[in-house]
Amino acid sequence: MRLIIVAVGRMKSGPERELCDRYLDRARKGGRPLGLSGPDVIEIGESAGRRPAERMTEEATGILAALGEETAVLALDPKGAEISSEDLAADMAALRDRGVRALSFLIGGADGLGDVARERADRMVAFGRATFPHQLVRVMLAEQIYRATTILAGHPYHKA
Structure with a gap:
């Protein structure tokens, strides 16, 4: 199964x-033996619209255009259900x-x-109720995908 992260905005150079990249690389290596490929990242440009709704x-619209038809969709949203690493x-x-x-x-x-985009999601999840910068959310998601591969492989990283 191919894993894809579709994110609005560009990840700038720096520690984030x-x-x-470190967690994505680890997830790629750990996921292969588990029948997982990726995660690949698709970045969607930020809108220049004047109003939030716009x-x-x-x-x-950009997110939906990037999605393949044969994909399950998990959307990160502060109003989504909290999910544990084991559940993921x-x-x-x-x-x-x-x-x-x-x-x-x-x-x-x-x-x-x-x-x-919310309507297209099969499941909406949250990393708690706090608000995080988008670059950190991407790091947190990459780490959770990596952690999921270690859980599925029975690796001790998850318990460390």
Whole structure:
């Protein structure tokens, strides 16, 4: 199953990008023996719209255009259900075992995800109720994907 991160905005050079790249590389290496490829990252340009609703709609259109038709979609949203690392790993394994070809993770822009992106999501999850900068959310997601691969592989990283 191919893992894809679709995120609004560009990850700039710096420590956040380095950390994100490190976790993505680890997830790629750890996921291969588990039947997982990626995670690949697709960056969607930020909207130049004047109003939040306009920006969210434009960005959501870009997100939907980047999604393949045969993908499950997990959207990160502060109003989503809180999910444990074990739950994420179990969800990924269940989708893979059902023959789902891809799992796309959505990260919206500064204003959040537009309605059409939320409606496309099979599940909406949150990393708690706090608000985080988008670059950190991408790092946190990359780490959780890596952690899920270690859980599925029975690796001790998860318990460290």
